[in-house]
Amino acid sequence: MSGAALGLEIVFVFFLALFLLHRYGDFKKQHRLVIIGTLLAWYLCFLIVFILPLDVSTTIYNRCRHAAANSSPPENNNVTGVYAAVTPAPRQHPCFKPWSYIPDGIMPIFWRVVYWTSQFLTNQLQTIGIAAANTWGLFLLVLLLGYGLVEIPRSYWNGAKRGYLLMKTYFKAAKLMTEKADAEENLEDVMEEVRKVNESIKYNHPLRKCVDTILKKVIYSVQRHRRTQVQWQILLEQAFYLEDVAKNETSATHQFVHTFQSPEPENRFIQYFYNPTVEWYWECLLRPWFHRILAVVLSVFSVIVVWSECTFFSTTPVLSLFAVFIQLAEKTYNYIYIEIACFLSIFFLSICVYSTVFRIRVFNYYYLASHHQTDAYSLLFSGMLFCRLTPPLCLNFLGLTHMDSSISHQNTQPTAYTSIMGSMKVLSFIADGFYIYYPMLVVILCIATYFSLGTRCLNLLGFQQFMGDNDMTSDLVDEGKELIRREKDKGKRKVKIEEENGKNVMDTTEKIPLGTEMFTLTPKSRISQILLPIASKYTRANNRTERDRIELLQDAEPLDFNAETFTDDSLEPESGRYQPGGRYLSMSSSIIFEDI
Numbered sequence: 311m312s313g314a315a316l317g318l319e320i321v322f323v324f325f326l327a328l329f330l331l332h333r334y335g336d337f338k339k340q341h342r343l344v345i346i347g348t349l350l351a352w353y354l355c356f357l358i359v360f361i362l363p364l365d366v367s368t369t370i371y372n373r374c375r376h377a378a379a380n381s382s383p384p385e386n387n388n389v390t391g392v393y394a395a396v397t398p399a400p401r402q403h404p405c406f407k408p409w410s411y412i413p414d415g416i417m418p419i420f421w422r423v424v425y426w427t428s429q430f431l432t433n434q435l436q437t438i439g440i441a442a443a444n445t446w447g448l449f450l451l452v453l454l455l456g457y458g459l460v461e462i463p464r465s466y467w468n469g470a471k472r473g474y475l476l477m478k479t480y481f482k483a484a485k486l487m488t489e490k491a492d493a494e495e496n497l498e499d500v501m502e503e504v505r506k507v508n509e510s511i512k513y514n515h516p517l518r519k520c521v522d523t524i525l526k527k528v529i530y531s532v533q534r535h536r537r538t539q540v541q542w543q544i545l546l547e548q549a550f551y552l553e554d555v556a557k558n559e560t561s562a563t564h565q566f567v568h569t570f571q572s573p574e575p576e577n578r579f580i581q582y583f584y585n586p587t588v589e590w591y592w593e594c595l596l597r598p599w600f601h602r603i604l605a606v607v608l609s610v611f612s613v614i615v616v617w618s619e620c621t622f623f624s625t626t627p628v629l630s631l632f633a634v635f636i637q638l639a640e641k642t643y644n645y646i647y648i649e650i651a652c653f654l655s656i657f658f659l660s661i662c663v664y665s666t667v668f669r670i671r672v673f674n675y676y677y678l679a680s681h682h683q684t685d686a687y688s689l690l691f692s693g694m695l696f697c698r699l700t701p702p703l704c705l706n707f708l709g710l711t712h713m714d715s716s717i718s719h720q721n722t723q724p725t726a727y728t729s730i731m732g733s734m735k736v737l738s739f740i741a742d743g744f745y746i747y748y749p750m751l752v753v754i755l756c757i758a759t760y761f762s763l764g765t766r767c768l769n770l771l772g773f774q775q776f777m778g779d780n781d782m783t784s785d786l787v788d789e790g791k792e793l794i795r796r797e798k799d800k801g802k803r804k805v806k807i808e809e810e811n812g813k814n815v816m817d818t819t820e821k822i823p824l825g826t827e828m829f830t831l832t833p834k835s836r837i838s839q840i841l842l843p844i845a846s847k848y849t850r851a852n853n854r855t856e857r858d859r860i861e862l863l864q865d866a867e868p869l870d871f872n873a874e875t876f877t878d879d880s881l882e883p884e885s886g887r888y889q890p891g892g893r894y895l896s897m898s899s900s901i902i903f904e905d906i
Contacts, residue, residue, distance in 0.1 A: 351693030408645035417726035447702035456755020458662030480790030
């Protein structure tokens with residue numbers, strides 16, 4: 311098994327990073343360098359988290375071997391060697407090799423490749439560069455960790471409240487409708503600019519090539535419009551399902567009944583085991599209790615992390631609970647327990663930090679949207695952010711477990727990760743102050759997150775956030791509820807008309823889900839099929855020729871755009887929705903810590 315665990319984890323983490331990138335990015339539309347760069351950044355950061363427990367168990371085994379080699383026979387009790395100050399008496403337990411043992415020399419090379427690939431630092435600036443990267447990363451780490459330690463358990467606890475989830479979905483619907491209307495209005499304005507430019511600059515004009523710059527703006531507007539359409543469709547399905555759950559909770563037959571059947575046929579295996587009866591027991595009975603239990607477990611983990619962050623510098627006595635657990639397992643050389651404890655601990659820390667990165671939204675400049683809706687700039691920025699957060703996250707974990715000699719103050723063999731990537735004691739004036747006391751700030755951040763101080767401040771600044779005790783929130787919830795009701799009535803009318811006319815909901819060339827329309831297009835005709843109808847809608851037909859339209863819109867390369875679900879019918883205002891002369895209550899589309 312020597313090195314087998316390392317190889318398996320390398321392969322597993324690669325497919326994990328590939329799966330997440332496929333969920334958020336679009337392999338077909340985005341540039342290959344963007345995909346490769348983001349995949350490499352995510353892969354290396356996730357790899358550090360999964361491989362570090364193996365490094366810890368291997369280091370403990372090497373310490374045991376070194377202590378046994380430098381221990382004298384029991385009869386004279388003379389101890390010599392480099393680690394004589396901390397070498398205990400002859401051990402009762404022999405040094406068993408862990409099942410995941412990695413041979414000497416492999417881990418240093420592995421960490422060196424991973425670290426310098428992710429950080430892009432030069433050897434000449436190694437000391438200063440490591441100190442700067444770790445300091446800046448630790449600064450961001452504590453900020454994100456303080457939010458995730460509270461918000462993740464609370465989100466699962468609130469997940470057991472049906473009324474809470476439904477109200478929050480209504481709130482999101484009202485805000486998303488405003489963003490959707492803004493995207494439509496922006497697209498109309500951009501197309502008006504295209505019309506004016508097209509009328510003034512003909513195909514034989516010297517400045518005709520400058521129209522390509524305007525086309526990029528058109529494509530960005532179309533991309534934003536499509537993203538809001540996809541998010542609106544997903545939110546509708548979520549709202550309909552939550553309403554179905556609330557309706558089925560009082561069902562006497564214990565059979566889950568959907569208002570709208572899924573347009574896609576389900577797998578027979580899933581239909582057999584996850585039948586309406588099983589679905590009712592899971593959604594209406596078991597799932598709320600599962601969320602409550604999981605929330606309690608995660609809350610216990612959060613308390614352990616906060617306590618350890620405030621006490622990890624104490625070595626006599628050892629107050630960090632992570633260090634206590636690892637040292638107890640080290641006495642018996644229970645490597646399985648050591649690796650499981652290390653993995654669960656660092657995995658929980660990573661979830662708290664990484665999930666916050668995925669939830670953050672800074673206006674429309676940085677936004678990780680699922681279902682292939684994330685733009686290239688957000689993907690690259692997330693990769694850069696992960697590379698800055700992961701090394702200090704792992705160093706902080708080693709400090710919590712006292713595996714870092716600069717924290718434990720013992721002359722023991724360091725881990726391969728610490729020997730390559732540096733420890734908390736790179737620069738003494740930073741290690742003795744900032745690295746020790748700054749993590750305590752996580753207590754204040756957790757308290758602020760628990761009382762939703764950040765949400766309240768954003769709400770006062772005009773960024774509407776979901777708050778149960780706020781009048782504006784209540785108004786937006788009522789508005790969203792009305793929007794969902796209208797969409798449901800519209801869907802019921804469609805189903806009724808199709809049943810009366812004997813039509814199918816979906817055929818091989820057209821798919822019409824609730825709230826939007828989707829057309830199947832070939833890759834070569836996507837951009838022309840989209841932009842030409844929109845341009846013709848805002849252009850006088852008698853003032854330009856067909857040749858002008860083709861010349862204007864041909865050879866336009868889509869920038870992170872998927873045209874499969876776009877339609878220009880959604881640009882037309884509907885009764886009861888957005889009108890050019892007015893807006894909904896949620897005026898701002900700038901969202902922070904929102905995951906719609």
